[in-house]
Amino acid sequence: MRDWRPDLIVSLDDVSAWLLRGLVADPSVSPDLRRLIEASIGAPSGYDAACSRIRFLELATSIGVRAPMSRSVDKTTALATAEAMGYPVMIKVNQTAGGHGIRIACEPAQLVEGMEACGLGQGGLLQRGRREMRRLVWRLGRLPATRNKVFELQQFIPGVPAMRTVAAWRGHVLAGASFVSECVDPQPFGASTTLRFINHPEMEATTKQLVAALGISGFVSFDFVIAEDGGEAFVIECNPRVISSSHLGRLFGQDLCGALARQLGWTTETQKTAALPSEAPVALFPHEIARDPDSARLRSGSGILHDVPWDDPGVIEHCYRQLLRLHPDHAAAMARLLGSQDEAASFKSESTDYIA
Template sequence: MDILVFAIEDGRFGPARFPQMLHNAGLSVAALCPSDNILAQSAFLDAQHVLPRSRHIRSIAKALAAAIKAAPPKLIIPGDEQAVILLQAFAKGRCASLIGPEARAVIAASLGDPRMFAASLFKSDTIALARTLGISVPQSVTVASVGEAHRAGERMGYPVYLKQSFSWAGLGVAKCDDAKALRAACKAARPRGMMVRRLVRRVLGRDWYPAVTAMDVQSGIAGSTAMFSVLAWQGRLIGGLCGVRLAKIHPYGPSTSVRLGHDRSMADAVGKMVAALGLTGFASFDFMVPDDGSEPVLIECNPRPVPVHHLGRHIGVDLAAAFARVLNGEIQPGEPLFPDRNLDVVLFPHALDRALHLEGGILDMPDEDPGLIRHVANRTSAKGTDRPARLAA
């Protein structure tokens, strides 16, 4: 087996598109995920392994070890943050009695430098690393109490954002227009009974999930949200594409449509981060593009697939084909692969919703993988047949 995609959370659409993307590049793909996960609905899987409902770390370790043993993959692609943090734990030796040295070696090879695991996943550490590399980042302070947060807010000037270091899809982010709002956000991020919850998680074998992480007070930036999604190999940037947000679900949530293309400033910053993190595989970095025309500001790193990775081939940067060449040991070009044109896209599954269509935009619809469409339609009753030009999956 070439690739094992490991996913836990439902509602993540980036990994769902990878089986077809990798299949089209000539790679074999297996999945380890819950049976009701959208990834499991893909028709392009060569093998499927069911992740048990239990979130006890030993149950997950057994399932992962069995999937690796059944058809040893060359690489494992994590589909979401929970999968990332578990793979990192296993790479460091947790559940060593269940995950042997050979399986652990595959896991470790699929991630970045173990010394940089935190910087690839936790927002506080990502910002700190980027700052040392001379990359533009927002004014940000890690705080441990309401008092520290209040002092940071006063120094920066409101509005500010309170961000939990381990969060995704806009969760764990609160805009605070004044000190009262900041205090309320801090209390919501640190509810009472956290010590008891930690103990219960440990007893249930779920202490792998970081229920409490650092909080950052961050200055606001007037501008547009963007991402730079990449393929990396052992700390080398193989290729990537920029996606500037055109529309979104809610202020801090995922994009519904993007303008794909290239941005040299983001590419330069991401190249430095990829090298410092020693990244291998697919990742994406979020930026703010200031309205005043200054350089993009790095916000966070997402060390897993996002819903634009498979779209690169439509703008001259086929990351799946490049991945197949790298995985097979073929020589790569000296310079990273970047787009040579722009394209506006309404992303799947939002393309199913006629209300979210973008004038002049192309719909990203997995027509050749209808199980994905049925999965979303069954859950959301999304309808709409009057669609603009479609983008082949």
Template sequence: MDILIFSIEDGRFGPARFPQMLHEAGLSVAALCPGDNILAQSCYLGGCHELPPSRNIRAIAKALALAISTEQPRIVIPGDEQAVILLQAFAQGRCATLIGPKARAIIAASLGDPSMFAASLFKSDTIALARSLGIAVPLSETVHTPAAAQRAAGNMGYPVYLKQSFSWAGQGVVRCEDAAVLRAAFKAARPRSAMLRHLARKALGRDWYPAVTAMDVQSGIAGTPAMFSVLAWKGRLIGGLCGVRLATVHASGPSTSVHLRHDQTMADAAGKLVAALGLTGFLSFDFMIPHDGGKPLLIECNPRPVPVHHLGRRIGVDMAEAFARFVRGGTLDGEPLFPDRDLDVVLFPHALNHALHIEGCLIDIPDEDPGLIRHVTGRTVTREIHSPTRLAA
């Protein structure tokens, strides 16, 4: 088996499209995920292992170790942030009695430089690294108390955003129009029960999940959200494409449609960060394009697949084909792969809603992988999957 996709959270549509994308590039793909996860519905999987319902780190480690032992993948792709943080923990030696040296080496080779793990996952660290590399970022300050948050906001000017350093898909981000909203948001993010919850999670073996992380006050920016989604290999930017938001679920939520194109400023920033982080795999960087015509500002890094990676081949950036070459020991000479044309797309699963269609946009529906559609529309088909207690066929 070439690739193992490890996914925990449902509702992540980037990894669900990867089995078909990688299969069409000639790679074999297996998955480790919950049985009712959308990823498990793909007909392009060569094997599927069920993740146990327990989020105890040892239970997850046992399931991952068995999937790796059974499938012998060359690379493990994390499907979401929870999968990323677990893989990072295993690569650094946690659960070493369960994740042996060979499996740990595969996991480590699938990620980036271990000394830079935090900077690829936590917003505070990403912004600090970007700033040190000369990449344009918004005004921001890491704060630890409500008073410090209010001072930072006062210096920047309202509105501001209060952001938890570990969050995704718009969660953990609150727009604060004034000091009262900021105080309430800080209090909600730092409940008095947080320490008790941390101790309980530790006792249950669930302390791998960073429930309480750094908080940042970030200046509000009048602009358009965008992403630059890339393929990296051992600290080298192999290819990438820019997706500018056309429409969204809600103000801070994921895009429903995007305009795909090239952006050299974002590409340059992504290249610097990929090199500094020593990254391997599929990931994406979020930006804000100011309405005043200024440079795109880096917002955060998402070190996992996103729902536009599979669309690269439509605009001259076949990242799956390039990835297949590297996985099999080959090389790719020349400059990074960037788009040679533009494309407007209504993304899956939003493309299933006719009300969200935009004239002239490609409607991205995976007709060749109908299990994904059935999962979203409620007619779920759960494939027979291989239990972690027995070997895959």
């Protein structure tokens, strides 16, 4: 902050978003830094819920938005709670992300296995050491902590994963876009690799209520499940940061970054937005390539928009090197997707010219 004198801080991952909120409670933080953090992410009254799956679902339930039944349990109470709630149930460990710390259990035996897999059992020396180290980081970061081995048991909602990402200012939504996941990695609860824009009034209304209740400024995304037996949107998680689809709103008439920039007085111009068909699917870079370098979704003529940052070759080159480590036997396939400028221009032309 002293070197850069920033106007805003934007978190790019879960851990930074959580620890940034913890800094506000640190007495050694200067008043200037505290003011900057609060201006960037919103009211401190919402930090606990933004950092905790358990507290977030409690907040969602208290304001009356549609959410799955959820209970805070430990190993001694989980089986009885699951029986009362009804199987299948979701195990969700607090302050985990990217599909980690999540399991589904369809019967008591799977619940016991799932708790062990999520690190809630005694575990070996290495597992116990990692667990205690994580809790030490949270304590040093002054994050709200639950008792050791306490986790969330959540009602399972059969349906399709979806999310709504928004830019907000002092509890008011400035702009937002909703997407439904068409493919995730790792299955079944990992990050999206392919998604599609949707209009869902309930997701939009729920997000406005949650943003107001949390007092959020900056970027935030909420995960939903759209129920397969009626289309209702159940909110399940809060991601208090940008996500890998936040910039895609511009392709569908919703410029999140531009809306926040105008709110802050950085610009008075409204940037041109595209108007892709709402059914147009988007493959996220580099996630879909990382999932499967030979993905049919990335083949010429697939009709999908591959979200490659063609205007930033340095990022492409860096990701290509990382992908080679992950898939050393698929260098040729990845080179065809990201290789020469001619090939890139050809694929970009096929996918429409909106990525730039």
